[in-house]
Amino acid sequence: MQEDFHYYATYCAAYLAGYSHEESLETGYASQLVDLCSRTFLNKVHGPLSAATTQLQAELADEGSDIISLQDITRIWSSFHFLPGDLNASVEKRSKKYLNRYRLICNPNGDLLVDTINLARKGGMESKGLAMHVLADTWAHRYFAGTPSFVINDAGYFFEIIDTEDGTEEIAIEFKHNPVAPDDPVKHIYTASIRQESEYSIMNLGHGRAGHLPDYSYIKYSFLPAWGGYEKIVKDNPSDYYHAFCQMVYALKVLRNSGEVFEKDRYDEEAVKPYKERIMEILTRRQLLASNDWKEFGSFLSGREIEDFDIKKYQMEYTQAGEKDKNDTFLGRFFIAALAQKSMVTNKIFMSGNLLAGYSADYRSKGFKGIRDYKKLVEFRYRERINEYGKNKKNN
Amino acid sequence: MGRTRRIIDIVAGCVMLLVCFLLMTDPGFGYGFAILFLIISMIAYGVRLLAYYVTMARFKVGGISVLYKGLLILDAGLFALCLKNVPKAYGLLYLLGCLLVDGIVDILKANEARKLEARHWRYRLFFGSGKILIAFSGLFFLGSGDVLILIYCAGLAHSAITKIINALRRTEIVYIN
Structure with missing residues (x-):
């Protein structure tokens, strides 16, 4: 967030x-x-x-x-x-x-x-x-x-789940490792930390390996967490x-x-x-930062x-x-x-x-x-x- | 940090300082010792990776790569141990490479700290530049075992002192309900 x-x-x-x-x-x-x-x-x-x-x-x-x-x-x-x-x-x-x-x-x-x-x-x-x-x-x-922790926080096989008229579509997410490059939701290209096989590397801290995906409210995606025994997890951020x-x-x-x-x-x-x-409209809008929308909503409330x-x-x-x-x-x-x-x-x-x-x-x-x-x-x-x-x- | 761990760290720090002193007093013996120590570290790292695979990484999705890496490093370490003579230039290049990377990281950190108006950026910049300068100067002495020993001892002494200081630090967090 x-x-x-x-x-x-x-x-x-x-x-x-x-x-x-x-x-x-x-x-x-x-x-x-x-x-x-x-x-x-x-x-x-x-x-x-x-x-x-x-x-x-x-x-x-x-x-x-x-x-x-x-x-x-x-x-x-x-x-x-x-x-x-x-x-x-x-x-x-x-x-x-x-x-x-x-x-x-x-x-x-x-x-x-x-x-x-x-x-x-x-x-x-x-x-x-x-x-x-x-x-x-x-x-x-x-x-x-x-x-x-490499054995807990490493993750892979990320797919964005997009609702379509016929149901849902899964699109592979591509990760780059340049920390100053902006994320591109249109092309499904995001920045994540580099894969480091060292247990204590800070690259394996928190959601670094999933980039900023957990921080964007609009995105729904599936992935394989290191600890999940090959069970896919669906992360529905709007919900x-x-x-x-x-x-x-x-x-x-x-x-x-x-x-x-x-x-x-x-x-x-x-x-x-x-x-x-x-x-829900704010949460599902495809944008990297929803500050203006929330600010407007706050002003509307108070x-x-x-x-x-x-x-x-x-x-x-x-x-x-x-x-x-x-x-x-x-x-x-x-x-x-x-x-x-x-x-x-x-x-x-x-x-x-x-x-x-x-x-x-x-x-x-x-x-x-x-x-x-x-x-x-x-x-x-x-x-x-x-x-x-x-x-x-x-x-x- | 527990009491046993503190004692182990202080003893290890003192032993490292002693080794450092011995290496400096006899550089001829020191070079062989430093190379042997680097090779043993490599073997230990390989063994550690195998242990890591058995206790943790085998439960991880794709954890098998840790097993391969452990086997490769262990094999490389054992191979290096079998060599009769490791050229001095190789050992020195390895250490200079580490120093260079360390120096670059220090300067990057100093730059970020300066942007954030933090207080210690000049200190970092000074140390980072110093490390890079030593790394490049070292290239002129690639054949010299003495230079390798000097840089190796400086690193060893730094690690030993850090270990002792860390062991003496207060680390408990008080809990008040």
Whole structure:
């Protein structure tokens, strides 16, 4: 998914869920920021480097194939872009090493999605936006894992499925490997990462081998994933994106009401129904970026102009704030939400007996241990607890 | 990173530094050792690929290619081990090639970092240019075993120090519920 869905469509979902124009903008902004908050960005604003939610190509190239780098990559991509669908998934006659990778395959409606939504309750619009990014990506990036793995993420035999008057037609998709060449939907030529038979090559991270196909809402295609035992998979992006949108509306409604429990596999199709035709029209239009269509739809919903995404929007507020006030700024709260999400997902993967995302130390039993950036998260939670205690005392 | 892994990495790093020191003190012995080490690395890589095929790649669609690759590399490594004398120029060309590619990658990264206004692009550019300069300068000394040892030791020392630093890094992620 790209800016069209993460920023504009998330704005629309938030507005349909009952948030104000300003709140919806913040939700969309946080959701899109997940794709831009790299260490290079954090260096620039002097933010905590562990709050990185993505990696630039240059940063990925910089990572080695040592265990620390692989765990760092897995933490970032599994926590924010390829949320594992089932950490206990099993296939017969597979080694533990293989299963560890297999269990990180992203899929919608996993237990970790429930944990992600519950975690978002603790924060403001930044946390909600971040959670919406994770939720939406479980639909777009399903069938691929957020760890470099040749045996899981390699893929081949891609065919685009096109509806015709007589039924459907399958057209072979051609992949090129020039990263600056634009994709050509007319000729069915797309860019994908190069085939590398090394298990830990970053070419085998996520959906690199399928290029940007999972990021385009219009395309329906079939392919053979490396892990599928020669079973063909059909990826219907318009349908998946529609489900993602309806689930975002549902999740955002749940997040508005503190007492409501988030349930898996529930979609607010009722709220979206009046606009279904228009949304499907946007989703199926053959274009590489649907930002303008979603922007128009958002303006139609709220009657307000939706500003373009500007990465510098909140930077000055953060950089000029004093050290103690940074956590009260938009970016500060976003960084805390990112640290919390990464910490939670790493813990769940670690507790499932899988070390691909690294070691997790439970603060309650072991105290503070490990990467110093996470002290910010501990201090933030501690301050929250004190404020909560103060409020309760006042009320009593 | 677990405690056992940290200890193994620190010990391995220290051994690598020791080897580096020994090679520098006796270049005559060093050249033969470096070539032998490169060949053993190749054989180990072949064996690793075969193990990778047995434990994981055989479950993958099209994973058989890993088996062929493993067999070919293992065979090439064993063949090289049987040779009585590997010309010095070949060993040096191999190392210079690696250095050149490394340097180009560094410069590309520096360029992207500069576009993104990141802070460390000058540092990368400096190291990338340095590596390319050494790679081209090395072409004038193709017959010299000493130059090969010098470049090899520099790489080995760098890997050893990185290994030790990584082993000492804090890597746990705290979880607070």
